[in-house]
Amino acid sequence: MLETIRAFIYSKNLDDSEFDNEYNIFIQQLESLLQSAFQDIDEKSILTVHQVLYEINIAHLSVAWFNKAHNIHHPKIVLIKYKIDQAWNKSIQYNYKDQIQDLPSVDDFPDWIRTTVANHKSNELHPVFTFLRDEANLEQSKEFFFQETPLEMLFGDIIAYLLPGIYGGIKVEFVKNYWDEVGRGIDEKVHRKLRARMMKALNIDESCYLENTELFICEELELINMYLSLALDRTKHTELVGALLATELMIPGRFQYLIDGFRRLGFNDYDLHYHIEHTSVDEVHADDLLDHVAMPILKHDAKQMQALVLGGLRRLDTIHKVLDRLYERVLSNESSYHLVKAA
Incomplete structure (x- = not known):
């Protein structure tokens, strides 16, 4: 098909x-x-x-x-x-019908979502991260990196879909996030380009996410489809905000494991600029997305919490499935990246 x-x-x-x-x-x-x-x-x-x-x-x-x-x-x-x-x-x-019923009050939401993300089994608590940091060989690390390509390369485009039709502080916050994604107007610092730099260092074609659909695991395709389908459906943008909030809250901790693992394998900070950048800017994005987007939405209409929470939980649970499958995959030395032409 x-x-x-x-x-x-x-x-x-x-x-x-x-x-x-x-x-x-x-x-x-x-x-x-x-x-x-x-x-x-x-x-x-x-x-x-x-x-x-x-x-x-x-x-x-x-x-x-x-x-x-x-x-x-x-x-x-x-x-x-x-x-x-x-x-x-x-x-x-x-x-998710049961999980989106018993929800916190609007005032309690910030603490609730932070605790939910921090304690979720997909966070850096997942054993794949300590494995990548301490034990994985180059081939195993490359496969993990390769499989995460679709979402990593398209994240800026997903943010861009949230820009039309909203104004005021929420728009400003999305623009700030997007401005960071595009390197604050400097082409060499665009996050997508920094990611492509690491792909080149790993000898992986940066267009693989466009041309090699059949090489990506089902769970990664489910993850990127979640983001893209939410982005393309304007009735689902509150859910997308929830998914993005969970993403920004989670990324800084897990990226440090990847940085340490690739350094152990001999990669330098120039190659790892993409990962290093996200250990700092995403902490700011998480706070701002919560304070200047999620909370204003909830204060405008508390009923939107169901969609926010659904998006967050879907993101957490889907990435957990990705991590489980990739952990199993790298331990068994399965790989697809080698079928992609070199950059």
């Missing part, structure tokens, strides 16, 4: 009758796939769903003068994305 959805998105002739039969078959297969993925919890089906959804989501970032995603807003593609997002959202609402 991966090649088929690519053909649908990038073909100049999707309206031609020659596609009608193929499209109808695809929709029938998709209906069955969604049931297998979100009702029967079949791992292979879940992987295929997230591969298809990622191809659609990433095509929304297509640059017109480079890579023409001709049909990303075509009703046929919109219907495929809608069906996937609806089935996934239904599953999410069911899985």
Whole structure:
């Protein structure tokens, strides 16, 4: 289905009758796939769903003068994305229905969310981080780094989706966060470019997240699809704020483990600039996102707490699944990065 959805998105002739039969078959297969993925919890089906959804989501970032995603807003593609997002959202609402009921007061939310993130099993408490710091060899560290590529390379774009349509202090805070992402206007300090610098040091092609969908683990695709699907759906932006808040609260601690591990393997601070940068700026982003975005939203409408908490919990639980799978993967010396062409 991966090649088929690519053909649908990038073909100049999707309206031609020659596609009608193929499209109808695809929709029938998709209906069955969604049931297998979100009702029967079949791992292979879940992987295929997230591969298809990622191809659609990433095509929304297509640059017109480079890579023409001709049909990303075509009703046929919109219907495929809608069906996937609806089935996934239904599953999410069911899985979290109890956790988003017993919530703190607005005044208690800051302490609650900080404690929730700090104590979550996906934080630096996860054993993969001490392993990467103290024991992992170069190949194992490269695989971990490679698998985290989609979200790391697209984080600035996700922030950008929050900018239109909001004003005042919340907009200012998002702009400040985005300004840091783009290196405060200095191209060489753009976070994406700093990340690409480390990819070059590891001999990994920086475009791998665009061209090698099939090499990423299901859990990482689920993570990036969570962010992109929330970003692309304006009704879900409060949930996205919750996911971003959990992200910013978590990143500084875990990145220090990666820095220490790569230093042990011989990498210098020039190569590690991306990671080092995030150990300081994300602490500021976390405080500001909580004080100047989340709390104003809650004080405006306390009912938005369910969406904020849902986004935060989804982020924490999904990254935990990523870490579990990657820990298992690096311990068994599985890898995909070597299948990507060198930078």
